[in-house]
Amino acid sequence: MTKTEPIKDAAQERDEIIYQHLHAAICDSRLLPGTRLPEDTLAETFGASRTIIRKVLQRLAYEGLIEIRPNRGAQIAEPSVPEARDIFATRRILECGALAEMAGKVTTADLEALKAINAAEDEAQLKGDRAAAIRLSGEFHIHLVGLAGNAVLSELVARLIARSSLIIATYGSPISVTCRHSEHEQIIDLIARGAFAEAADWMGEHLTTIERSLRWEQETPDLQAVLREFIGGSTAKP
Template sequence: MARSRDPAAPAAAAAGSTTQRIVESITTAIVERRLMPGTKLAEQKIADIFKVSRTVVRQALNQLSRDKLITLHPGRGAFVARPSVEEARQVFEVRNMIETAMVRRLAASITPQQVAQLRDHLRREQAAVQRTDVPGRTRLLAEFHVVLARLLGNEVLAEMLRDLVSRSSLISLMYQSAHSAEHSSDEHVAIVDALERGDARAAVRLMESHLHHVEHNLRLDPRVPDLEAALTALE
Protein backbone atom coordinates (compact mmCIF):
# COMPACT_ATOMS: atom_id res chain seq x y z
CA MET A 1 0.00 0.00 0.00
CA ALA A 2 1.44 3.35 -1.02
CA ARG A 3 2.33 5.68 1.82
CA SER A 4 0.34 8.92 1.72
CA ARG A 5 2.42 12.05 1.36
CA ASP A 6 2.23 14.81 3.92
CA PRO A 7 0.96 17.86 1.97
CA ALA A 8 2.67 20.17 4.44
CA ALA A 9 6.12 18.64 3.87
CA PRO A 10 7.07 20.61 0.70
CA ALA A 11 6.04 23.90 2.33
CA ALA A 12 8.03 23.11 5.46
CA ALA A 13 11.09 22.20 3.37
CA ALA A 14 10.80 25.44 1.38
CA ALA A 15 10.53 27.48 4.57
CA GLY A 16 13.58 25.73 6.00
CA SER A 17 15.55 26.40 2.84
CA THR A 18 14.62 30.10 2.90
CA THR A 19 15.50 30.35 6.59
CA GLN A 20 18.93 28.93 5.85
CA ARG A 21 19.39 31.32 2.93
CA ILE A 22 18.70 34.28 5.23
CA VAL A 23 21.11 32.88 7.84
CA GLU A 24 23.84 32.42 5.24
CA SER A 25 23.28 35.89 3.73
CA ILE A 26 23.55 37.65 7.09
CA THR A 27 26.54 35.53 8.14
CA THR A 28 28.34 36.30 4.86
CA ALA A 29 27.60 40.01 5.23
CA ILE A 30 29.18 39.94 8.69
CA VAL A 31 32.23 37.96 7.54
CA GLU A 32 32.70 40.30 4.56
CA ARG A 33 32.35 43.36 6.84
CA ARG A 34 29.23 44.70 5.20
CA LEU A 35 27.27 44.51 8.47
CA MET A 36 28.91 46.21 11.43
CA PRO A 37 28.50 45.32 15.13
CA GLY A 38 25.43 46.99 16.56
CA THR A 39 23.58 47.19 13.22
CA LYS A 40 19.83 46.78 13.71
CA LEU A 41 18.29 43.94 11.70
CA ALA A 42 14.70 45.00 11.12
CA GLU A 43 12.43 41.97 10.67
CA GLN A 44 10.06 43.60 8.20
CA LYS A 45 12.84 44.95 6.02
CA ILE A 46 14.51 41.52 5.85
CA ALA A 47 11.11 39.95 5.10
CA ASP A 48 10.64 42.40 2.21
CA ILE A 49 14.14 41.73 0.84
CA PHE A 50 13.65 37.94 0.80
CA LYS A 51 9.89 38.09 0.07
CA VAL A 52 9.01 35.90 3.03
CA SER A 53 6.94 36.19 6.18
CA ARG A 54 8.30 37.70 9.37
CA THR A 55 7.89 34.26 10.95
CA VAL A 56 10.55 32.85 8.60
CA VAL A 57 12.81 35.83 9.33
CA ARG A 58 12.33 35.29 13.07
CA GLN A 59 13.44 31.67 12.68
CA ALA A 60 16.62 32.82 10.93
CA LEU A 61 17.33 35.44 13.59
CA ASN A 62 16.83 32.89 16.35
CA GLN A 63 19.40 30.61 14.71
CA LEU A 64 21.88 33.48 14.35
CA SER A 65 21.31 34.32 18.00
CA ARG A 66 22.18 30.75 19.00
CA ASP A 67 25.35 31.10 16.91
CA LYS A 68 26.21 34.30 18.87
CA LEU A 69 26.31 36.42 15.72
CA ILE A 70 23.34 38.55 16.71
CA THR A 71 21.67 39.52 19.95
CA LEU A 72 17.91 39.67 20.48
CA HIS A 73 16.57 42.40 22.77
CA PRO A 74 12.91 42.06 23.83
CA GLY A 75 10.98 45.08 22.66
CA ARG A 76 13.92 46.43 20.65
CA GLY A 77 14.62 43.75 18.07
CA ALA A 78 17.73 42.07 16.64
CA PHE A 79 21.20 43.58 16.37
CA VAL A 80 24.54 42.37 15.05
CA ALA A 81 26.39 41.26 18.18
CA ARG A 82 29.06 43.27 19.98
CA PRO A 83 31.43 40.66 21.43
CA SER A 84 33.15 41.55 24.70
CA VAL A 85 36.93 41.56 25.11
CA GLU A 86 36.71 38.43 27.27
CA GLU A 87 34.61 36.65 24.63
CA ALA A 88 37.18 37.61 21.99
CA ARG A 89 39.98 36.07 24.04
CA GLN A 90 37.96 32.92 24.64
CA VAL A 91 37.14 32.50 20.94
CA PHE A 92 40.81 32.64 19.98
CA GLU A 93 41.75 30.29 22.83
CA VAL A 94 39.26 27.71 21.53
CA ARG A 95 40.43 28.20 17.94
CA ASN A 96 44.03 27.62 18.99
CA MET A 97 43.13 24.34 20.73
CA ILE A 98 41.07 23.07 17.80
CA GLU A 99 43.20 24.22 14.88
CA THR A 100 46.56 23.08 16.20
CA ALA A 101 45.15 19.58 16.77
CA MET A 102 43.58 19.75 13.32
CA VAL A 103 46.80 20.53 11.43
CA ARG A 104 48.75 17.97 13.47
CA ARG A 105 46.36 15.26 12.30
CA LEU A 106 46.14 16.61 8.75
CA ALA A 107 49.93 16.58 8.34
CA ALA A 108 49.88 12.81 8.81
CA SER A 109 47.17 12.13 6.25
CA ILE A 110 47.13 14.88 3.60
CA THR A 111 47.18 13.73 -0.03
CA PRO A 112 48.68 15.43 -3.11
CA GLN A 113 45.13 16.13 -4.34
CA GLN A 114 44.30 17.89 -1.08
CA VAL A 115 47.50 19.93 -1.26
CA ALA A 116 46.48 20.98 -4.79
CA GLN A 117 43.07 22.04 -3.45
CA LEU A 118 44.74 24.18 -0.79
CA ARG A 119 47.13 25.71 -3.34
CA ASP A 120 44.16 26.69 -5.50
CA HIS A 121 42.53 28.35 -2.51
CA LEU A 122 45.77 30.22 -1.76
CA ARG A 123 45.95 31.49 -5.34
CA ARG A 124 42.44 32.92 -5.03
CA GLU A 125 43.35 34.47 -1.67
CA GLN A 126 46.43 36.15 -3.10
CA ALA A 127 44.56 37.41 -6.16
CA ALA A 128 41.93 39.01 -3.92
CA VAL A 129 44.65 40.62 -1.79
CA GLN A 130 46.45 42.01 -4.84
CA ARG A 131 43.32 43.57 -6.35
CA THR A 132 42.31 45.03 -2.95
CA ASP A 133 39.06 43.06 -2.96
CA VAL A 134 38.30 43.57 0.74
CA PRO A 135 35.11 41.46 0.96
CA GLY A 136 36.62 38.72 -1.20
CA ARG A 137 39.91 38.51 0.65
CA THR A 138 38.16 38.60 4.05
CA ARG A 139 35.92 35.71 3.07
CA LEU A 140 38.76 33.65 1.55
CA LEU A 141 41.12 34.22 4.48
CA ALA A 142 38.40 32.99 6.83
CA GLU A 143 37.40 30.05 4.61
CA PHE A 144 40.98 28.73 4.55
CA HIS A 145 40.54 27.43 8.09
CA VAL A 146 37.22 25.76 7.26
CA VAL A 147 38.78 24.12 4.18
CA LEU A 148 41.47 22.58 6.40
CA ALA A 149 38.77 21.08 8.62
CA ARG A 150 36.87 19.68 5.63
CA LEU A 151 39.99 17.91 4.40
CA LEU A 152 39.79 15.71 7.49
CA GLY A 153 36.32 14.60 6.33
CA ASN A 154 34.70 15.78 9.55
CA GLU A 155 31.68 17.97 8.81
CA VAL A 156 30.93 18.51 12.51
CA LEU A 157 34.42 19.98 12.91
CA ALA A 158 33.98 22.08 9.77
CA GLU A 159 30.65 23.50 11.01
CA MET A 160 32.13 24.23 14.44
CA LEU A 161 35.08 26.01 12.87
CA ARG A 162 32.85 27.95 10.50
CA ASP A 163 30.95 29.31 13.51
CA LEU A 164 34.16 30.24 15.32
CA VAL A 165 35.63 31.90 12.22
CA SER A 166 32.42 33.90 11.74
CA ARG A 167 32.60 35.05 15.35
CA SER A 168 36.27 35.92 14.83
CA SER A 169 35.32 38.11 11.86
CA LEU A 170 32.75 39.90 14.00
CA ILE A 171 35.38 40.41 16.72
CA SER A 172 37.78 41.81 14.12
CA LEU A 173 35.21 44.39 13.09
CA MET A 174 35.26 45.79 16.63
CA TYR A 175 38.85 45.34 17.74
CA GLN A 176 41.10 44.96 14.71
CA SER A 177 43.88 47.48 14.23
CA ALA A 178 45.63 48.08 10.90
CA HIS A 179 46.05 44.52 9.75
CA SER A 180 47.92 43.15 6.78
CA ALA A 181 45.81 40.71 4.78
CA GLU A 182 48.89 39.98 2.70
CA HIS A 183 50.76 38.87 5.83
CA SER A 184 47.92 36.51 6.80
CA SER A 185 47.91 35.01 3.32
CA ASP A 186 51.70 34.48 3.49
CA GLU A 187 51.24 32.65 6.80
CA HIS A 188 48.63 30.42 5.17
CA VAL A 189 51.19 29.54 2.49
CA ALA A 190 53.74 28.56 5.15
CA ILE A 191 51.17 26.33 6.87
CA VAL A 192 50.38 24.54 3.59
CA ASP A 193 54.11 24.13 2.88
CA ALA A 194 54.51 22.37 6.25
CA LEU A 195 51.47 20.17 5.63
CA GLU A 196 52.80 19.17 2.21
CA ARG A 197 56.09 18.11 3.84
CA GLY A 198 54.16 16.15 6.45
CA ASP A 199 55.89 18.23 9.12
CA ALA A 200 53.32 18.16 11.93
CA ARG A 201 55.53 20.03 14.40
CA ALA A 202 56.09 22.94 12.00
CA ALA A 203 52.40 23.01 10.99
CA VAL A 204 51.34 23.29 14.64
CA ARG A 205 53.95 25.98 15.38
CA LEU A 206 52.93 28.00 12.31
CA MET A 207 49.21 27.75 13.10
CA GLU A 208 49.83 28.87 16.70
CA SER A 209 51.92 31.77 15.42
CA HIS A 210 49.30 32.72 12.82
CA LEU A 211 46.42 32.79 15.32
CA HIS A 212 48.61 34.70 17.77
CA HIS A 213 49.35 37.34 15.12
CA VAL A 214 45.66 37.70 14.25
CA GLU A 215 44.74 38.08 17.92
CA HIS A 216 47.70 40.39 18.57
CA ASN A 217 46.43 42.73 15.86
CA LEU A 218 43.22 43.18 17.82
CA ARG A 219 43.08 46.02 20.32
CA LEU A 220 41.88 43.90 23.24
CA ASP A 221 43.58 46.09 25.84
CA PRO A 222 42.32 49.58 24.98
CA ARG A 223 43.95 52.24 27.12
CA VAL A 224 41.85 54.79 28.92
CA PRO A 225 42.63 57.96 26.96
CA ASP A 226 44.59 60.66 28.73
CA LEU A 227 42.88 63.96 27.99
CA GLU A 228 46.05 66.06 27.96
CA ALA A 229 47.90 63.56 25.75
CA ALA A 230 44.93 63.36 23.35
CA LEU A 231 44.59 67.13 23.02
CA THR A 232 48.29 67.92 22.69
CA ALA A 233 49.28 65.03 20.39
CA LEU A 234 49.38 67.23 17.30
CA GLU A 235 51.19 70.20 18.86
Protein backbone atom coordinates (compact mmCIF):
# COMPACT_ATOMS: atom_id res chain seq x y z
CA MET A 1 0.00 0.00 0.00
CA THR A 2 1.53 3.30 -1.10
CA LYS A 3 1.63 6.37 1.05
CA THR A 4 -0.59 9.20 -0.11
CA GLU A 5 -0.64 12.89 0.71
CA PRO A 6 -3.40 13.87 3.17
CA ILE A 7 -6.37 15.47 1.45
CA LYS A 8 -6.98 18.98 2.68
CA ASP A 9 -10.56 19.49 3.84
CA ALA A 10 -12.42 22.05 1.72
CA ALA A 11 -13.79 23.78 4.83
CA GLN A 12 -10.29 24.09 6.29
CA GLU A 13 -9.06 25.56 3.02
CA ARG A 14 -11.86 28.14 3.05
CA ASP A 15 -11.08 28.98 6.69
CA GLU A 16 -7.46 29.64 5.73
CA ILE A 17 -8.34 31.85 2.76
CA ILE A 18 -10.71 34.00 4.84
CA TYR A 19 -8.14 34.17 7.64
CA GLN A 20 -5.41 35.31 5.23
CA HIS A 21 -7.63 38.03 3.74
CA LEU A 22 -8.62 39.43 7.13
CA HIS A 23 -5.08 39.13 8.50
CA ALA A 24 -3.69 41.08 5.52
CA ALA A 25 -6.38 43.76 5.79
CA ILE A 26 -5.55 44.27 9.48
CA CYS A 27 -1.76 44.22 9.15
CA ASP A 28 -1.80 46.54 6.11
CA SER A 29 -3.92 49.02 8.12
CA ARG A 30 -6.79 48.72 5.62
CA LEU A 31 -8.98 47.96 8.63
CA LEU A 32 -8.11 50.29 11.48
CA PRO A 33 -8.13 49.57 15.24
CA GLY A 34 -11.64 49.72 16.64
CA THR A 35 -13.34 48.70 13.37
CA ARG A 36 -16.28 46.40 14.08
CA LEU A 37 -16.41 43.00 12.35
CA PRO A 38 -20.06 41.85 12.26
CA GLU A 39 -20.35 38.13 11.57
CA ASP A 40 -23.26 38.56 9.16
CA THR A 41 -21.37 41.16 7.09
CA LEU A 42 -18.28 38.96 6.89
CA ALA A 43 -20.36 35.89 6.04
CA GLU A 44 -22.05 37.74 3.18
CA THR A 45 -18.76 39.22 1.93
CA PHE A 46 -16.90 35.89 1.85
CA GLY A 47 -19.89 33.72 0.93
CA ALA A 48 -19.31 31.58 4.01
CA SER A 49 -21.36 30.40 6.96
CA ARG A 50 -21.27 32.30 10.25
CA THR A 51 -19.79 29.14 11.82
CA ILE A 52 -16.73 29.43 9.58
CA ILE A 53 -16.49 33.18 10.20
CA ARG A 54 -16.67 32.60 13.96
CA LYS A 55 -13.76 30.12 13.79
CA VAL A 56 -11.63 32.61 11.85
CA LEU A 57 -12.43 35.41 14.31
CA GLN A 58 -11.50 33.19 17.25
CA ARG A 59 -8.15 32.45 15.60
CA LEU A 60 -7.46 36.16 15.07
CA ALA A 61 -8.50 36.88 18.66
CA TYR A 62 -6.06 34.23 19.92
CA GLU A 63 -3.29 36.05 18.02
CA GLY A 64 -4.26 39.37 19.62
CA LEU A 65 -5.37 41.04 16.38
CA ILE A 66 -9.03 41.35 17.26
CA GLU A 67 -11.13 41.47 20.42
CA ILE A 68 -14.39 39.57 20.90
CA ARG A 69 -16.65 41.16 23.50
CA PRO A 70 -19.85 39.62 24.92
CA ASN A 71 -22.98 41.10 23.34
CA ARG A 72 -20.84 43.44 21.21
CA GLY A 73 -19.15 41.09 18.79
CA ALA A 74 -15.69 41.36 17.27
CA GLN A 75 -13.61 44.42 16.46
CA ILE A 76 -10.02 45.15 15.47
CA ALA A 77 -7.92 45.29 18.65
CA GLU A 78 -6.90 48.65 20.09
CA PRO A 79 -3.62 47.97 21.94
CA SER A 80 -3.09 49.82 25.20
CA VAL A 81 0.12 51.77 25.84
CA PRO A 82 1.49 49.21 28.37
CA GLU A 83 0.72 46.37 25.94
CA ALA A 84 2.42 48.24 23.09
CA ARG A 85 5.55 48.87 25.16
CA ASP A 86 5.65 45.20 26.22
CA ILE A 87 5.44 44.09 22.58
CA PHE A 88 8.39 46.26 21.56
CA ALA A 89 10.39 45.10 24.61
CA THR A 90 9.74 41.48 23.64
CA ARG A 91 10.69 42.14 20.03
CA ARG A 92 14.03 43.59 21.18
CA ILE A 93 14.76 40.47 23.20
CA LEU A 94 13.83 38.04 20.41
CA GLU A 95 15.11 39.86 17.33
CA CYS A 96 18.45 40.84 18.89
CA GLY A 97 18.83 37.27 20.12
CA ALA A 98 18.08 35.93 16.64
CA LEU A 99 20.95 37.93 15.15
CA ALA A 100 23.36 36.32 17.57
CA GLU A 101 22.30 32.90 16.18
CA MET A 102 22.97 33.73 12.52
CA ALA A 103 26.76 33.42 12.40
CA GLY A 104 27.77 31.04 9.64
CA LYS A 105 24.21 30.63 8.35
CA VAL A 106 23.65 33.70 6.15
CA THR A 107 24.31 33.30 2.43
CA THR A 108 24.76 35.83 -0.35
CA ALA A 109 21.28 34.91 -1.61
CA ASP A 110 19.86 35.70 1.84
CA LEU A 111 21.44 39.16 1.78
CA GLU A 112 20.12 39.83 -1.73
CA ALA A 113 16.62 38.87 -0.60
CA LEU A 114 16.85 41.34 2.31
CA LYS A 115 18.08 44.07 -0.04
CA ALA A 116 15.14 43.42 -2.41
CA ILE A 117 12.60 43.78 0.41
CA ASN A 118 14.36 46.91 1.64
CA ALA A 119 14.31 48.45 -1.85
CA ALA A 120 10.58 47.72 -2.21
CA GLU A 121 9.92 49.29 1.20
CA ASP A 122 11.91 52.38 0.22
CA GLU A 123 9.89 52.72 -2.99
CA ALA A 124 6.62 52.44 -1.03
CA GLN A 125 7.77 55.18 1.34
CA LEU A 126 8.71 57.47 -1.55
CA LYS A 127 5.26 56.92 -3.09
CA GLY A 128 3.58 57.68 0.23
CA ASP A 129 2.03 54.20 0.36
CA ARG A 130 2.00 53.83 4.12
CA ALA A 131 0.14 50.50 4.17
CA ALA A 132 2.66 48.89 1.80
CA ALA A 133 5.58 50.38 3.75
CA ILE A 134 4.25 48.91 7.01
CA ARG A 135 3.75 45.49 5.39
CA LEU A 136 7.20 45.45 3.78
CA SER A 137 8.89 46.61 6.96
CA GLY A 138 7.31 43.67 8.79
CA GLU A 139 8.32 41.34 5.95
CA PHE A 140 11.93 42.52 6.29
CA HIS A 141 12.01 41.74 10.01
CA ILE A 142 10.30 38.36 9.58
CA HIS A 143 12.67 37.33 6.78
CA LEU A 144 15.67 38.49 8.80
CA VAL A 145 14.69 36.47 11.89
CA GLY A 146 14.08 33.46 9.65
CA LEU A 147 17.80 33.38 8.84
CA ALA A 148 18.47 32.12 12.37
CA GLY A 149 16.84 28.82 11.34
CA ASN A 150 14.51 28.60 14.35
CA ALA A 151 10.90 27.97 13.28
CA VAL A 152 9.40 28.60 16.73
CA LEU A 153 11.24 31.92 17.03
CA SER A 154 10.09 32.94 13.54
CA GLU A 155 6.46 32.19 14.41
CA LEU A 156 6.62 34.22 17.63
CA VAL A 157 8.22 37.22 15.94
CA ALA A 158 5.74 37.10 13.05
CA ARG A 159 2.87 37.36 15.54
CA LEU A 160 4.52 40.23 17.39
CA ILE A 161 5.13 42.10 14.14
CA ALA A 162 1.46 41.70 13.17
CA ARG A 163 0.49 43.25 16.51
CA SER A 164 3.09 45.98 15.96
CA SER A 165 1.16 46.99 12.83
CA LEU A 166 -1.86 47.67 15.04
CA ILE A 167 0.29 49.69 17.42
CA ILE A 168 1.62 51.83 14.58
CA ALA A 169 -1.90 52.29 13.19
CA THR A 170 -3.09 53.38 16.66
CA TYR A 171 -0.22 55.57 17.83
CA GLY A 172 1.71 56.49 14.69
CA SER A 173 1.35 59.81 12.91
CA PRO A 174 -0.58 59.74 9.62
CA ILE A 175 2.62 60.36 7.63
CA SER A 176 4.99 58.19 9.66
CA VAL A 177 6.23 54.79 8.58
CA THR A 178 7.60 51.90 10.58
CA CYS A 179 11.29 51.91 9.72
CA ARG A 180 13.89 54.11 8.10
CA HIS A 181 15.40 52.76 4.89
CA SER A 182 18.95 53.61 6.03
CA GLU A 183 18.55 51.67 9.29
CA HIS A 184 17.66 48.47 7.46
CA GLU A 185 20.58 49.07 5.11
CA GLN A 186 22.92 49.39 8.10
CA ILE A 187 21.71 46.07 9.54
CA ILE A 188 22.26 44.33 6.18
CA ASP A 189 25.77 45.82 5.95
CA LEU A 190 26.71 44.63 9.46
CA ILE A 191 25.46 41.09 8.72
CA ALA A 192 27.39 41.04 5.43
CA ARG A 193 30.58 41.90 7.36
CA GLY A 194 29.90 39.18 9.93
CA ALA A 195 29.48 41.75 12.70
CA PHE A 196 26.53 39.99 14.32
CA ALA A 197 27.04 41.41 17.82
CA GLU A 198 27.05 44.94 16.38
CA ALA A 199 24.01 44.08 14.28
CA ALA A 200 22.17 42.93 17.42
CA ASP A 201 23.01 46.24 19.16
CA TRP A 202 21.87 48.15 16.09
CA MET A 203 18.60 46.20 15.96
CA GLY A 204 17.93 47.13 19.58
CA GLU A 205 18.44 50.81 18.78
CA HIS A 206 16.37 50.47 15.63
CA LEU A 207 13.33 49.07 17.47
CA THR A 208 13.73 51.67 20.21
CA THR A 209 13.71 54.42 17.56
CA ILE A 210 10.42 53.11 16.16
CA GLU A 211 8.89 52.97 19.64
CA ARG A 212 10.01 56.51 20.46
CA SER A 213 8.48 57.83 17.23
CA LEU A 214 4.99 56.82 18.34
CA ARG A 215 2.59 59.29 19.90
CA TRP A 216 1.46 57.71 23.14
CA GLU A 217 -0.73 60.62 24.17
CA GLN A 218 -3.85 60.62 22.01
CA GLU A 219 -5.56 63.91 22.82
CA THR A 220 -9.18 64.66 21.89
CA PRO A 221 -9.22 68.03 20.10
CA ASP A 222 -11.23 70.86 21.62
CA LEU A 223 -14.15 71.48 19.23
CA GLN A 224 -14.42 75.23 19.86
CA ALA A 225 -10.65 75.77 19.68
CA VAL A 226 -10.44 73.99 16.33
CA LEU A 227 -13.37 75.90 14.83
CA ARG A 228 -12.05 79.25 16.04
CA GLU A 229 -8.93 78.69 13.98
CA PHE A 230 -11.18 78.79 10.92
CA ILE A 231 -13.18 81.87 11.94
CA GLY A 232 -10.22 83.90 13.14
CA GLY A 233 -11.14 83.79 16.81
CA SER A 234 -14.41 85.62 16.32
CA THR A 235 -17.59 84.39 17.96
CA ALA A 236 -20.54 83.75 15.69
CA LYS A 237 -23.77 85.42 16.74
CA PRO A 238 -27.30 84.39 15.80
